[in-house]
Amino acid sequence: xxxxxxxxxxxxxxxxxxxxxxxxxxxxxxxxxxxxxxxxxxxxxxxxxxxxxxxxxxxxxxxxxxxxxxxxxxxxxxxxxxxxxxxxxxxxxxxxxxxxxxxxxxxxxxxxxxxxxxxxxxxxxxxxxxxxxxxxxxxxxxxxxxxxxxxxxxxxxxxxxxxxxxxxxxxxxxxxxxxxxxxxxxxxxxxxxxxxxxxxxxxxxxxxxxxxxxxxxxxxxxxxxxxxxxxxxxxxxxxxxxxxxxxxxxxxxxxxxxxxxxxxxxxxxxxxxxxxxxxxxxxxxxxxxxxxxxxxxxxxxxxxxxxxxxxxxxxxxxxxxxxxxxxxxxxxxxxxxxxxxxxxxxxxxxxxxxxxxxxxxxxxxxxxxxxxxxxxxxxxxxxxxxxxxxxxxxxxxxxxxxxxxxxxxxxxxxxxxxxxxx
Amino acid sequence: xxxxxxxxxxxxxxxxxxxxxxxxxxxxxxxxxxxxxxxxxxxxxxxxxxxxxxxxxxxxxxxxxxxxxxxxxxxxxxxxxxxxxxxxxxxxxxxxxxxxxxxxxxxxxxxxxxxxxxxxxxxxxxxxxxxxxxxxxxxxxxxxxxxxxxxxxxxxxxxxxxxxxxxxxxxxxxxxxxxxxxxxxxxxxxxxxxxxxxxxxxxxxxxxxxxxxxxxxxxxxxxxxxxxx
Amino acid sequence: xxxxxxxxxxxxxxxxxxxxxxxxxxxxxxxxxxxxxxxxxxxxxxxxxxxxxxxxxxxxxxxxxxxxxxxxxxxxxxxxxxxxxxxxxxxxxxxxxxxxxxxxxxxxxxxxxxxxxxxxxxxxxxxxxxxxxxxxxxxxxxxxxxxxxxxxxxxxxxxxxxxxxxxxxxxxxxxxxxxxxxxxxxxxxxxxxxxxxxxxxxxxxxxxxxxxxxxxxxxxxxxxxxxxxxxxxxxxxxxxxxxxxxxxxxxxxxxxxxxxxx
Numbered sequence: 001x002x003x004x005x006x007x008x009x010x011x012x013x014x015x016x017x018x019x020x021x022x023x024x025x026x027x028x029x030x031x032x033x034x035x036x037x038x039x040x041x042x043x044x045x046x047x048x049x050x051x052x053x054x055x056x057x058x059x060x061x062x063x064x065x066x067x068x069x070x071x072x073x074x075x076x077x078x079x080x081x082x083x084x085x086x087x088x089x090x091x092x093x094x095x096x097x098x099x100x101x102x103x104x105x106x107x108x109x110x111x112x113x114x115x116x117x118x119x120x121x122x123x124x125x126x127x128x129x130x131x132x133x134x135x136x137x138x139x140x141x142x143x144x145x146x147x148x149x150x151x152x153x154x155x156x157x158x159x160x161x162x163x164x165x166x167x168x169x170x171x172x173x174x175x176x177x178x179x180x181x182x183x184x185x186x187x188x189x190x191x192x193x194x195x196x197x198x199x200x201x202x203x204x205x206x207x208x209x210x211x212x213x214x215x216x217x218x219x220x221x222x223x224x225x226x227x228x229x230x231x232x233x234x235x236x237x238x239x240x241x242x243x244x245x246x247x248x249x250x251x252x253x254x255x256x257x258x259x260x261x262x263x264x265x266x267x268x269x270x271x272x273x274x275x276x277x278x279x280x281x282x283x284x285x286x287x288x289x290x291x292x293x294x295x296x297x298x299x300x301x302x303x304x305x306x307x308x309x310x311x312x313x314x315x316x317x318x319x320x321x322x323x324x325x326x327x328x329x330x331x332x333x334x335x336x337x338x339x340x341x342x343x344x345x346x347x348x349x350x351x352x353x354x355x356x357x358x359x360x361x362x363x364x365x366x367x368x369x370x371x372x373x374x375x376x377x378x379x380x381x382x383x384x385x386x387x388x389x390x391x392x393x394x395x396x397x398x399x400x401x402x403x404x405x406x407x408x409x410x411x412x413x414x415x416x417x418x419x420x421x422x
Numbered sequence: 423x424x425x426x427x428x429x430x431x432x433x434x435x436x437x438x439x440x441x442x443x444x445x446x447x448x449x450x451x452x453x454x455x456x457x458x459x460x461x462x463x464x465x466x467x468x469x470x471x472x473x474x475x476x477x478x479x480x481x482x483x484x485x486x487x488x489x490x491x492x493x494x495x496x497x498x499x500x501x502x503x504x505x506x507x508x509x510x511x512x513x514x515x516x517x518x519x520x521x522x523x524x525x526x527x528x529x530x531x532x533x534x535x536x537x538x539x540x541x542x543x544x545x546x547x548x549x550x551x552x553x554x555x556x557x558x559x560x561x562x563x564x565x566x567x568x569x570x571x572x573x574x575x576x577x578x579x580x581x582x583x584x585x586x587x588x589x590x591x592x593x594x595x596x597x598x599x600x601x602x603x604x605x606x607x608x609x610x611x612x613x614x615x616x617x618x619x620x621x622x623x624x625x626x627x628x629x630x631x632x633x634x635x636x637x638x639x640x641x642x643x644x645x646x647x648x649x650x651x
Numbered sequence: 652x653x654x655x656x657x658x659x660x661x662x663x664x665x666x667x668x669x670x671x672x673x674x675x676x677x678x679x680x681x682x683x684x685x686x687x688x689x690x691x692x693x694x695x696x697x698x699x700x701x702x703x704x705x706x707x708x709x710x711x712x713x714x715x716x717x718x719x720x721x722x723x724x725x726x727x728x729x730x731x732x733x734x735x736x737x738x739x740x741x742x743x744x745x746x747x748x749x750x751x752x753x754x755x756x757x758x759x760x761x762x763x764x765x766x767x768x769x770x771x772x773x774x775x776x777x778x779x780x781x782x783x784x785x786x787x788x789x790x791x792x793x794x795x796x797x798x799x800x801x802x803x804x805x806x807x808x809x810x811x812x813x814x815x816x817x818x819x820x821x822x823x824x825x826x827x828x829x830x831x832x833x834x835x836x837x838x839x840x841x842x843x844x845x846x847x848x849x850x851x852x853x854x855x856x857x858x859x860x861x862x863x864x865x866x867x868x869x870x871x872x873x874x875x876x877x878x879x880x881x882x883x884x885x886x887x888x889x890x891x892x893x894x895x896x897x898x899x900x901x902x903x904x905x906x907x908x909x910x911x912x913x
Binding site: 219220303305306307308309310311312313314315316319323324328 | 754
């Protein structure tokens, strides 16, 4: 920019220097602040990237696997395991497993119904029984592959060295097992979904209802003000406290309800209230204040002019709320709900207190099933001493992240549909 | 007080009207003076004066238009501006009367006056005086003063009647004087009209202040009866 | 409310010593003005003199904010609007309102109009009602091809006419307008004013305006409001509009309409 010609007396008014314009310095200050803000953003991005890289680092890499029974000894008619037919594999199982164990497998899902891949997996799990003896991180695997091979060759001469992605479709669809290499998160995914379903069913209507009452109906007296303030406070209560509350109310006091006793639907494996339903309700309680606050904000953000327009036409309060306030607040309410649900999905502590099971291999099938959830699994696996479980945990974290993102995405789509309607 | 600018412009406008008024006043007195002295050159100057009066009138009218358009006057302001429009038009007409008198003087050529002028200059004097006071009342928005002025119109009317009767006598005595008598009669008539228009100005002044549009009846019937009987 | 008596007074609305309170503060005091049938009555006055408050008292919109109460009466066809047995919903159904800022519903143009009729159980053909309301609001030709578009997609002036059409859809007897053109450009403003002249054939209109030219141009009667010594707004002069703007009786009205208030 070419500088303007200086005005005759830019700094003098009535003989006194009146202004120190100094645009250059003001711009410099502005630039400094811009860099400060940019740096903050960069720090945030670095932190997130480090998190992702760390997880990736554990979720993929070389692993040394040792078989209890060498697969080479299991060839039939010179065919290796991978090429045997389903019938041959079933025969193998029948001969190598105890009768009781075989029947149990057959009872879970009859062998006729199982696919060949499934049977092969069972063979691998029950007969070959691979065990992880050592894992390496992705970074080491990529940079020091030769060293790894040398170590594996000297220390675990019988072991097989494989580059493993701990996150596989099998991992997602397999139930939990005690071996890192054969374990899966299907139980936990279903547990999370069941729990969240009840969280939403419980917290969304109640939260929105309470918000409507507080914003549209409640008069401005001390009681209602106190309620509003306390809802805000409740949102800040540590989640473990909700766990304790859930334990007292849903697991113990309401046991007949949460265990399904009232409906005569007690799950054979569950003798008390530590069920999906109890967990869902506990998480519902946890996110209720968040939903109420966000819904209140959303309802408050509906322009007063819309309400006036509606009343001006002779609409009743309920007609106004139903036709104008709620539809216009819905995108905001849904955004708040998304936030709340995201939080609920990631919660661990209250579920530990409420009594999530850590090692179950069967899927939750009703509100009254025992359950585990993804964060519980992560928590449990990271607490194990074996290095391979850290890799399992990392893979589980990735599953959790994907699930969170897809839940959020669907909620965003839903919200946009609401917004676009108008 | 809000609208300082507008107030200032109204003051300016009133000053302009006063100026126009004094030009007209001067023209009336000058025209009669020229006639009295049979000074044709002086009468020709009146024509120039009248052109100046017309120009001034259009100037003021323009200013008024701008004020009405830009200030959107209401109530008193509206009455003032609308009445001023009327008043300057009255003033311009009065200027025309002066020009008419000057024109008569020129057209009379070498013919001498039928009689020495006594009542006619008096009429001019009273008319000019009325005009002066009417404009003072207008500028000060003085209702009482404005209402008192039209009474003088009766004096002018009386003088006019007197002149009229006198000239009639001349014509009856010697019909050959009819043209010269007629000239003088026109002069007297013009002056009588001046006083009438001053009355209009006074009515406008009363309207500006009170918002009532009424004729001021100075001339009561008694007076006229007295004159004609 | 019962049916209006067969012998109707020329006044649709009438206030009797009306006072309006916000809590303990008397915002409007002792207003006695009649609203004439099929006339446009303008309420003018400086900011904060209670014009809009008075207007909202005519259809009990004041009650939407807490802590307001009134003294005196507002008679609608001879009946007190504030009688305990009167439901404000019915009051607002019969006395419609158009607001300062155009506030169409964020719905389609069609829905904007149909909604009000629907909530009051309109039984006729909705398409015809929508068209007739839009025609009355001089908006039909501009929007007839885009009835399904959002009302918010219209220009400010069109939005305000949509709001007027929306008010017409419930067939009110009186339409209250709270500075209906203050957010609009001059052309849109003139359109609204023209529209008001059409509407007064069938409706009674009360309009609050800051714009004195608008009151002068568009109204038949004008009520001039001013703060009294107790800081309550009250009507200091009520007369035919042309009287108010050419020759007001009250010095304060004079000062206000000539722009010398202050």
